[in-house]
Amino acid sequence: MTVLVVLIVSMLLVSALLAVWRLVTGPTVLNRTLASDLLISIVICALGVEAVVGEHSTTLPILVSLSLVGFVATVAVSRFVAGDTDAAAPPDKADEATFPSGFAEDRGVEDDGSSR
Template identity: 70%
Template sequence: MTVLVWAIVAMLLAAALLVLWRMVTGPTVLNRTLASDVLVAVIICALGAEAVVRDHSTTLPVLVSLSLVGFVATVAVSRFVAGDSDLGLRQAGQPGSDVPEPTEVSGFDEDRGVVDDDGGNR
């Protein structure tokens, strides 16, 4: 059991160090935000492993709270930092937009049902 605990500690420590390196050297704010979310996940894993090794469930509310806070924080930061151009959500008709202009919607004839643009039925 001791070897398993040390293996878990070593893997979680290596993951945390790699994530901290990404947080420091990340080229964009979104990379740093993602790294902080992964660091929260590593902390959650460490607390879960500690709960299993010590055979208690008192950290379960902390695990759930950390999961929710980490998710909401990452989504909030990503939403505010990312612009329309980063997400590729350009509107049709804007200069440089590759989104096609909207076309006219086919009509509906009560007798024939849905009618194509050329007048035929679908």
């Protein structure tokens, strides 16, 4: 068990160091966001390993909270970087936004059966 724990901790440490390196040297905001999300995931894994080794479940609320914070932060930064594309859509594309599948029956056009 001890050898396995040392192996897991060393793998998490190496991946955390690589994520910090990408966080510092990432050329774009999206690279840095991805690295911070990865770092949060590594912390979640480390807390999970600690819970398994310690045979307790007291860190479960922390794991859930960190997962939620990581997801919300990634979505927020992605939406910030992408900008507001809905307001920039031309008015004639409004039907496509309402019916994303593009099928005729989604637009209210009925099939006359001639294609069968």
